[in-house]
Amino acid sequence: MDLRHLLAHEVAAGIIATGIEGAYDAVSCSTAGNYPSMGVSQWEGGRGDNLLSWIDGGRKFIGRTYSDIVNSGELDELRAVLDSEQGRAAQIEILAADCIDYVDALMPYISDSKCVIYAGMWCPTSTNVVRFFVRNRRNWGYDVNNLSALADVFAEEYYVAAAVGNAYRQGYANRARATYNYLAEHDIDWGMLDV
Template sequence: MTDEQLAKEIANGIISTGVEGGFNSVSRSSAGDYPSMGVSQWEGIGGRGDLLLSYIDGGAKFAGRKYSDIRYNGELEELKALLNTPQGQEAQRILLSQDCLDRYVPQLKRVPTLDDSRCFIYAGIWCPTSEYVVRQFLTNRCNRYNLRSLETIKDVFKNEYYIGAGVGEVYKEGYANRAENTYYYVAAIDLTTPYGVPVYGEAGNGR
């Protein structure tokens, strides 16, 4: 698969599994008083959040504003509805695919032995947590685990990612659930018809 194809499928996976949120998700960022929005939790006043809003008609109303301001004025539902319009959804798809192509794919291509398409997509769906952490996490384990096996890579994330990410036991169960759900999604997607990738389980070696 090409970089563009991998980026597209990673974006589809992030959206389909809802691991970062839905198209109409809006919450207060843990990093500051500004909204965190959509399927990739775009955030930051003057940053990625405002860039997303610039692609949507009516988005300028919410650009550069604090989350508390939007909430205090009773406009959260209006912002959610705007993000969930066809134009809002398409803007999120475009920006997420570009993020995957510009950021996630290049980082993952630096991981030795991460060359199986399904395993690459699986790892890519974790990249919104931090593409740098995912890359280092897998690089540190490539000599101990078979990163060409989807089931193996699922178990690695399930059992060890909370340690590698340095988030502690509080995230252990959540990451374990995310690992399982992501596995079932990636194992089931059709990569054969569009890309000629063998059906999962028919390529040997856990692939």
């Protein structure tokens, strides 16, 4: 397995282990509109429909609004579909492919493997926002190759870059600390993964 795939594997494992995006059976209403945001990576819209197309029983939820699913009493059914053995396998496979994209987006700006993984674990929120955030902070003199410093800047400034306002400030700060704690305690031979 090459470095990109090793890093992508670690990003996916971290997203699932921490539950920072949600559990396999997570379903909520998207903040961007009245449609479901689902699973361990909060897939929504066309990406959510793609996930559902991989799972037996998922097709009946494709293209439906969140309100329609709730009002029809089918929310628990959707959660069960996502949490099924097939639903979990589909989420892992799709997330692994997504994480390759995350790693590719970050490696031009970060050389430390743990920091690539850290920033990669934020990419489900928006790969472009995370990439520009890391690039800009690096260009502004922040040490994006120091895990503690990277976690601090995500905790203090990511909510501004994501343009979500003060309402999400504490949530993003909590996520920054949880992600840092996971990686700080994660036991891997990082010397083998240095970029």
